[in-house]
Amino acid sequence: xxxxxxxxxxxxxxxxxxxxxxxxxxxxxxxxxxxxxxxxxxxxxxxxxxxxxxxxxxxxxxxxxxxxxxxxxxxxxxxxxxxxxxxxxxxxxxxxxxxxxxxxxxxxxxxxxxxxxxxxxxxxx
Amino acid sequence: xxxxxxxxxxxxxxxxxxxxxxxxxxxxxxxxxxxxxxxxxxxxxxxxxxxxxxxxxxxxxxxxxxxxxxxxxxxxxxxxxxxxxxxxxxxxxxxxxxxxxxxxxxxxxxxxxxxxxxxxxxxxxxxxxxxxxxxxxxxxxxxxxxxxxxxxxxxxxxxxxxxxxxxxxxxxxxxxxxxxxxxxxxxxxxxxxxxxxxxxxxxxxxxxxxxxxxxxxxxxxxxxxxxxxxxxxxxxxxxxxxxxxxxxxxxxxxxxxxxxxxxxxxxxxxxxxxxxxxxxxxxxxxxxxxxxxxxxxxxxxxxxxxxxxxxxxxxxxxxxxxxxxxxxxxxxxxxxxxxxxxxxxxxxxxxxxxxxxxxxxxxxxxxxxxxxxxxxxxxxxxxxxxxxxxxxxxxxxxxxxxxxxxxxxxxxxxxxxxxxxxxxxxxxxxxxxxxxxxxxxxxxxxxxxxxxxxxxxxxxxxxxxxxxxxxxxxxxxxxxxxxxxxxxxxxxxxxxxxxxxxxxxxxxxxxxxxxxxxxxxxxxxxxxxxxxxxxxxxxxxxxxxxxxxxxxxxxxxxxxxxxxxxxxxxxxxxxxxxxxxxxxxxxxxxxxxxxxxxxxxxxxxxxxxxxxxxxxxxxxxxxxxxxxxxxxxxxxxxxxxxxxxxxxxxxxxxxxxxxxxxxxxxxxxxxxxxxxxxxxxxxxxxxxxxxxxxxxxxxxxxxxxxxxxxxxxxxxxxxxxxxxxxxxxxxxxxxxxxxxxxxxxxxxxxxxxxxxxxxxxxxxxxxxxxxxxxxxxxxxxxxxxxxxxxxxxxxxxxxxxxxxxxxxxxxxxxxxxxxxxxxxxxxxxxxxxxxxxxxx
Numbered sequence: 020x021x022x023x024x025x026x027x028x029x030x031x032x033x034x035x036x037x038x039x040x041x042x043x044x045x046x047x048x049x050x051x052x053x054x055x056x057x058x059x060x061x062x063x064x065x066x067x068x069x070x071x072x073x074x075x076x077x078x079x080x081x082x083x084x085x086x087x088x089x090x091x092x093x094x095x096x097x098x099x100x101x102x103x104x105x106x107x108x109x110x111x112x113x114x115x116x117x118x119x120x121x122x123x124x125x126x127x128x129x130x131x132x133x134x135x136x137x138x139x140x141x142x143x144x
Numbered sequence: 145x146x147x148x149x150x151x152x153x154x155x156x157x158x159x160x161x162x163x164x165x166x167x168x169x170x171x172x173x174x175x176x177x178x179x180x181x182x183x184x185x186x187x188x189x190x191x192x193x194x195x196x197x198x199x200x201x202x203x204x205x206x207x208x209x210x211x212x213x214x215x216x217x218x219x220x221x222x223x224x225x226x227x228x229x230x231x232x233x234x235x236x237x238x239x240x241x242x243x244x245x246x247x248x249x250x251x252x253x254x255x256x257x258x259x260x261x262x263x264x265x266x267x268x269x270x271x272x273x274x275x276x277x278x279x280x281x282x283x284x285x286x287x288x289x290x291x292x293x294x295x296x297x298x299x300x301x302x303x304x305x306x307x308x309x310x311x312x313x314x315x316x317x318x319x320x321x322x323x324x325x326x327x328x329x330x331x332x333x334x335x336x337x338x339x340x341x342x343x344x345x346x347x348x349x350x351x352x353x354x355x356x357x358x359x360x361x362x363x364x365x366x367x368x369x370x371x372x373x374x375x376x377x378x379x380x381x382x383x384x385x386x387x388x389x390x391x392x393x394x395x396x397x398x399x400x401x402x403x404x405x406x407x408x409x410x411x412x413x414x415x416x417x418x419x420x421x422x423x424x425x426x427x428x429x430x431x432x433x434x435x436x437x438x439x440x441x442x443x444x445x446x447x448x449x450x451x452x453x454x455x456x457x458x459x460x461x462x463x464x465x466x467x468x469x470x471x472x473x474x475x476x477x478x479x480x481x482x483x484x485x486x487x488x489x490x491x492x493x494x495x496x497x498x499x500x501x502x503x504x505x506x507x508x509x510x511x512x513x514x515x516x517x518x519x520x521x522x523x524x525x526x527x528x529x530x531x532x533x534x535x536x537x538x539x540x541x542x543x544x545x546x547x548x549x550x551x552x553x554x555x556x557x558x559x560x561x562x563x564x565x566x567x568x569x570x571x572x573x574x575x576x577x578x579x580x581x582x583x584x585x586x587x588x589x590x591x592x593x594x595x596x597x598x599x600x601x602x603x604x605x606x607x608x609x610x611x612x613x614x615x616x617x618x619x620x621x622x623x624x625x626x627x628x629x630x631x632x633x634x635x636x637x638x639x640x641x642x643x644x645x646x647x648x649x650x651x652x653x654x655x656x657x658x659x660x661x662x663x664x665x666x667x668x669x670x671x672x673x674x675x676x677x678x679x680x681x682x683x684x685x686x687x688x689x690x691x692x693x694x695x696x697x698x699x700x701x702x703x704x705x706x707x708x709x710x711x712x713x714x715x716x717x718x719x720x721x722x723x724x725x726x727x728x729x730x731x732x733x734x735x736x737x738x739x740x741x742x743x744x745x746x747x748x749x750x751x752x753x754x755x756x757x758x759x760x761x762x763x764x765x766x767x768x769x770x771x772x773x774x775x776x777x778x779x780x781x782x783x784x785x786x787x788x789x790x791x792x793x794x795x796x797x798x799x800x801x802x803x804x805x806x807x808x809x810x811x812x813x814x815x816x817x818x819x820x821x822x823x824x825x826x827x828x829x830x831x832x833x834x835x836x837x838x839x840x841x842x843x844x845x846x847x848x849x850x851x852x853x854x855x856x857x858x859x860x861x862x863x864x865x866x867x868x869x870x871x872x873x874x875x876x877x878x879x880x881x882x883x884x885x886x887x888x889x890x891x892x893x894x895x896x897x898x899x900x901x902x903x904x905x906x907x908x909x910x911x912x913x914x915x916x917x918x919x920x921x922x923x924x925x926x927x928x929x930x931x932x933x934x935x936x937x938x939x940x941x942x943x944x945x946x947x948x949x950x951x952x953x954x955x956x957x958x959x960x961x962x963x964x965x966x967x968x969x970x971x972x973x974x975x976x977x978x979x980x981x982x983x984x
Contacts, residue, residue: 041447041451048472051472052473055466055468059469061832065466065468110346115347121439129476132476133476135471137468
């Protein structure tokens with residue numbers, strides 16, 4: 020891969036970048052759980068308008084969307100002919116990028132799933 | 145050596161002779177057990193796990209027979225409690241998890257074109273630990289001393305010594321020992337997948353089995369340690385009366401449930417994914433085409449791994465947690481159906497798009513998918529909290545979990561058994577017996593477990609030793625019992641098939657006409673793993689690369705020789721599998737076995753409260769481990785580089801992040817840090833459960849001064865070790881030794897300072913959960929300071945003995961990795977126990 024190209028095409032892709040989207044899901048999930056558990060246990064009630072939660076959720080979705088978009092662009096970098104299953108650097112990159120994109124899709128849905136209870140349930144019972 | 149040389153048959157024969165000599169197994173009645181080659185250790189491992197499975201299966205049959213008719217008295221309630229506890233615990237800890245490790249130890253080097261995994265002796269150590277721990281736990285039932293609190297051992301039933309006997313200790317300590325061996329296997333497998341792939345096998349060409357194993361091994365690192373943390377607290381309560389789970393003294397039994405299920409739910413996927421990974425290998429073979437949707441499988445494996453850590457509370461839906469918390473876990477439990485479904489569709493699509501060869505392994509694979517899907521669907525049902533409130537602790541759950549585990553673990557393993565038997569023994573199993581057994585298992589499983597859905601919904605609770613006839617459950621239970629016997633008969637048919645194998649003729653090489661590397665194995669098994677390490681250009685090299693098998697066999701790829709008489713394999717880079725070095729592998733040795741025996745002594749002697757003997761055993765373990773490391777690792781090679789063919793010359797020594805040892809240390813410490821986070825979770829869990837934590841009367845301990853001093857000592861020791869590494873690399877060896885010596889002294893001082901806080905404030909750990917958890921954290925950090933001192937002393941000794949120099953500094957670099965984690969432990973521990981009471 021040449022070093023030229025747009026900034027997001029130059030980003031280095033590794034096993035660590037592969038797990039960014041699900042790691043964001045995990046962070047959001049853990050924060051949601053801790054926030055609910057601690058506010059119920061310590062304050063005895065759930066925040067009636069969870070602004071912090073809304074901001075956090077939007078932020079998580081944006082970050083997952085961004086990593087998905089970068090992965091989408093990188094999965095389309097021109098190189099070897101299809102089916103892109105050769106032992107070349109570009110095919111390895113395209114594979115990791117595509118997997119990241121798929122994980123971003125799953126993580127996006129996962130964050131939405133986590134957000135739903137806050138819409139429907141507003142108390143600590 | 146050029147490509148040309150290999151045309152000479154005499155040279156090839158000489159090379160083979162050298163390789164054969166180097167990889168020759170030790171012989172003799174006793175010495176043969178010192179072997180550490182993956183093909184032998186893996187087979188012992190598989191056979192042992194299979195034996196435990198049969199044993200646990202017999203326990204289940206006794207239970208089913210007891211439940212066949214109402215008011216039966218075949219076994220009493222006490223025995224029945226031991227039966228179901230041991231059945232569940234053995235199937236999980238002594239069969240499912242070890243079986244995946246065992247199969248991987250056999251297959252992974254073959255799949256990766258490596259001669260062996262990077263740490264063969266560690267595999268052997270893991271096996272012996274598993275065997276000792278397994279016999280200890282499993283054998284307890286013959287002494288009427290088996291654990292009887294259910295496989296998740298809920299306190300206070302199990303922590304109160306007046307309610308449960310030695311069995312609880314046997315469970316905790318015996319299985320903790322097994323968990324150690326699982327973490328050891330995880331280290332081995334992760335480093336194997338990341339660092340020992342053949343040149344050219346970039347991440348996008350890795351066999352999907354290896355992807356699954358990588359994911360599962362990482363899951364073990366984050367799933368098992370919370371249970372180890374839980375085990376520590378549990379045994380502190382049972383042996384020393386520290387009240388972590390005793391509500392009268394500020395403890396909380398729910399803490400155990402959290403720690404157990406943070407392990408317990410990922411555990412389900414830890415045993416499901418490797419089994420399904422076998423499908424990813426055999427489905428393409430029998431569909432006669434590449435697997436469709438390779439990245440989708442990676443999505444499924446990685447996605448499942450993450451989501452599985454957000455499910456644990458769905459085992460605790462009826463504990464009275466706030467509904468909002470339940471809903472988060474319910475949502476994640478529903479989400480995990482997505483990646484699970486994706487991989488099933490990938491397999492179906494591949495079969496649909498290919499030309500299917502119907503075979504016995506494929507029959508098992510498709511049958512198990514059908515069973516698994518039923519278990520998955522009831523899983524979606526019980527993930528809905530209101531439904532779970534109705535079904536919780538009933539036979540409905542028993543039905544669900546057995547559908548999942550039989551369809552998702554056991555039957556896929558039988559598929560793998562029929563598929564890979566020729567790889568291990570050179571002989572095929574009988575298709576006829578295999579198919580007869582399959583239908584017995586398939587019908588038997590459904591007949592056993594489908595009626596349990598109904599008996600559960602009709603109100604039959606799990607874990608009852610009998611039921612009255614008036615409940616009208618007799619017919620359903622009789623059906624389940626008949627199904628269980630049919631299932632057992634199916635397993636017996638498989639055992640017959642296996643036992644007939646030695647009398648059968650050898651199969652041809654690669655009998656299924658598969659495309660992946662493991663089928664290079666020859667029916668007349670050689671011990672060297674692979675004749676030469678190939679250059680990989682495809683996911684299915686045997687299908688796609690011209691003359692591939694011949695080139696491997698004739699040594700036309702890399703490392704076709706063992707000139708120096710050493711066991712070797714190639715280390716490559718993580719992403720692109722560029723060759724980095726040749727490493728020398730461990731040879732057969734008694735040390736792993738002795739270390740396992742000594743460590744086993746620590747756990748087993750503690751069970752019987754023989755603390756002094758346990759301490760002696762602990763010291764012996766340490767001495768053994770140091771002896772093993774000193775004589776077997778980070779050896780300075782006789783020459784810096786060696787040629788591996790095709791004009792390539794690779795170094796014989798690596799240190800730092802490119803070395804397998806560095807990764808092993810990093811991975812081990814990830815597990816250690818996760819266990820530590822489980823203890824920290826305990827501290828803050830108590831804080832959320834109490835209006836005042838620390839309680840006002842106890843809040844003056846451990847004070848701020850001692851923890852802050854200990855923190856300072858820990859950070860200073862860490863910085864000095866870092867400094868030692870840097871000046872050492874710049875060839876100031878004496879300066880580095882001085883740094884290490886001072887760092888060692890600071891670490892020793894850190895032990896005292898860490899314990900002085902709770903000690904000088906007279907904190908009584910039996911009085912309340914607060915002093916108990918503070919003491920536990922302080923002891924944890926102090927123990928890590930002790931290990932830091934040992935490691936610093938070890939590096940110092942290596943330097944003084946001339947076994948470490950500025951070029952060959954792997955020991956020091958590995959110690960530095962430990963010190964990063966030690967610093968983190970010190971910061972979090974002392975900030976928590978020293979500063980947190982000040983701010984609340």
